[in-house]
Amino acid sequence: MNHSDIENIDETSINWEQAVSQYEMVMCSGTKTMQIEALMKLARLSKHAPESLLVRIIPNLIENLDDYHSIHSNCSLQKASAYCLKCIACRGDGGLAKEIGRRGAANSLLWWLSRSNGQFQEVLIKCLLVVVTFCDSSRAVVASNGGVEVIIRLLDSCTSDIRLYLLEILSTLSLLRDVRRALTRLGSLKFLVEAASCGSMVSRERACQAIGLLGVPRRARRTLVELGVIPVLVECLHDGDHTMKLVAGNALGVIFAHIDYIRLVAQSGVICLYAELLQGHDPSGKEIAEDVFCIWAVAEENAVEITRHLVRILREGDDESKASAADVLWDLASYKHATSMIRESGVIPILVELLQSGNEEIKQNVSGACGQLSYDEADRMALAEVGAIPILIEMMLHDELEEVRDNAAEALVNFAEDPLYHDRVSDAISAPSFRDMQNRLLHIRASNEHMARSLRRMTDWQLTWNPDLT
Numbered sequence: 001m002n003h004s005d006i007e008n009i010d011e012t013s014i015n016w017e018q019a020v021s022q023y024e025m026v027m028c029s030g031t032k033t034m035q036i037e038a039l040m041k042l043a044r045l046s047k048h049a050p051e052s053l054l055v056r057i058i059p060n061l062i063e064n065l066d067d068y069h070s071i072h073s074n075c076s077l078q079k080a081s082a083y084c085l086k087c088i089a090c091r092g093d094g095g096l097a098k099e100i101g102r103r104g105a106a107n108s109l110l111w112w113l114s115r116s117n118g119q120f121q122e123v124l125i126k127c128l129l130v131v132v133t134f135c136d137s138s139r140a141v142v143a144s145n146g147g148v149e150v151i152i153r154l155l156d157s158c159t160s161d162i163r164l165y166l167l168e169i170l171s172t173l174s175l176l177r178d179v180r181r182a183l184t185r186l187g188s189l190k191f192l193v194e195a196a197s198c199g200s201m202v203s204r205e206r207a208c209q210a211i212g213l214l215g216v217p218r219r220a221r222r223t224l225v226e227l228g229v230i231p232v233l234v235e236c237l238h239d240g241d242h243t244m245k246l247v248a249g250n251a252l253g254v255i256f257a258h259i260d261y262i263r264l265v266a267q268s269g270v271i272c273l274y275a276e277l278l279q280g281h282d283p284s285g286k287e288i289a290e291d292v293f294c295i296w297a298v299a300e301e302n303a304v305e306i307t308r309h310l311v312r313i314l315r316e317g318d319d320e321s322k323a324s325a326a327d328v329l330w331d332l333a334s335y336k337h338a339t340s341m342i343r344e345s346g347v348i349p350i351l352v353e354l355l356q357s358g359n360e361e362i363k364q365n366v367s368g369a370c371g372q373l374s375y376d377e378a379d380r381m382a383l384a385e386v387g388a389i390p391i392l393i394e395m396m397l398h399d400e401l402e403e404v405r406d407n408a409a410e411a412l413v414n415f416a417e418d419p420l421y422h423d424r425v426s427d428a429i430s431a432p433s434f435r436d437m438q439n440r441l442l443h444i445r446a447s448n449e450h451m452a453r454s455l456r457r458m459t460d461w462q463l464t465w466n467p468d469l470t
Helices: 003-007 016-029 032-045 051-065 068-072 076-089 095-102 105-113 118-134 136-144 147-157 162-173 177-185 189-197 201-214 218-226 229-239 242-256 262-268 271-279 283-296 300-316 319-332 336-344 348-357 360-373 377-385 388-398 402-416 423-429 432-465
Strands: none
Touching (some): 016 032, 032 076, 051 076, 051 095, 051 105, 076 095, 095 105, 095 118, 095 136, 105 136, 118 136, 136 162, 136 177, 147 162, 147 177, 162 189, 162 201, 177 201, 189 201, 189 218, 189 229, 218 229, 218 242, 229 271, 242 262, 262 283, 262 300, 271 283, 271 300, 283 300, 283 319, 300 319, 300 336, 300 348, 319 336, 319 348, 336 360, 336 377, 348 360, 348 377, 360 377, 360 388, 360 402, 377 388, 388 402, 388 423, 388 432, 402 432, 423 432
16 A cells, blocks of 8 residues: 555545555555655545544554654654644544543643744644643643743743744643642743733633632732733723623632722723623622622722612612612621712612512612611611601511511611601511511620620730730
8 A cells, every 4th residue: 555545535435444544554564755645644634534533543643742762853753743633633622632632642742842843833832722722631731741831931932823822721721720820930920911811712711710810819919910910801801702701800800809909990990890790691790790899899989989880770770680789789888988978879769669669689688788778877867768667667577588577677676776766666666576686686786895895805915915015
């Protein structure tokens, strides 16, 4: 069998078993030239061949790459084998790429990558990208065999189109904790920020996910901010697809959560983008936005804008969005600096209206917000002026949900303790649910006072005991 037999095969009417047998004979006994031509033919036909036959050929291709002694020659057989593997790996939904990874190709690809250049290097990079994308074990192999260092060295010197492929490999590897630690240790987080700013959407999402995980420790967070990660994440949140918005939104929330950067939120213009997540239909997006708003609102300038968006959603949003907005407002109502802005926002009449017209989840969160607002004298007055007291009494006595009854009772206890409103809640005072809540709040307040006294005693003891402080 000579190489012309391989070349003359018509892919539209191939006997694949016969073709593979011919290929195996050439690879076993043909000349090097014949083998290379057979490999190139295989690469061209790989998009048509049955996967089962390609799986049969993969070990032979990897075996060719495992011949490291050919580094001293022109490596033509290895180059052709790598090209074949790349073509096979790119086919289908990743099943063949997983098989290539399972057969141990990642280590060989990495070995040649660190010793190659030009077109051979480009083929190796493209093949490695597909393999680590679909094969988890291959990521671990590359990460534990100096792969991060190899990719970083190439990025340090690479300005061509293959840079995007290298960044995509890096973003895929960065899903591993050890790789993120290595990037931090090597001072190479700049490449992860770059990976989040360019390339395919999937790759950018992975980079954003890694940035979110890296942003938890204070030191890494500071480095990422200095490298310009904030505008990159804002762009991803603004322009990305649905998944990108969720991943970037979570990462940006982590970065901004620290006191050093939380005041940059209002300046960055991202609060409106999180309001969009809060109004979206994805529960994960709502959860991210709720958590972020509750954290960011500790800064007064953020709380002002957040409250404005919450009021708009409570007016115009669908039921799910209104429930989410009310849940955030419930938390904000516990912040001292936020109570006045909540009152001045005009949201209290909207809340009282929702107590009557909202669904169960809305009533639960709105009643909780009203219960929290009732601790402030001016807010109690605002609630009373728009008719909240009789509505709360009705809810405490007759609502089906226990939490709604408890929230209403909490508000009414606070009204009862105010001389201005004591008589107006007299019908509720004798109710068992009111008495239970009153006793519960008394226990909580007593416990809080006891804890405060204990902390004061502890502080006094520490001052007495510590010679450096006396």
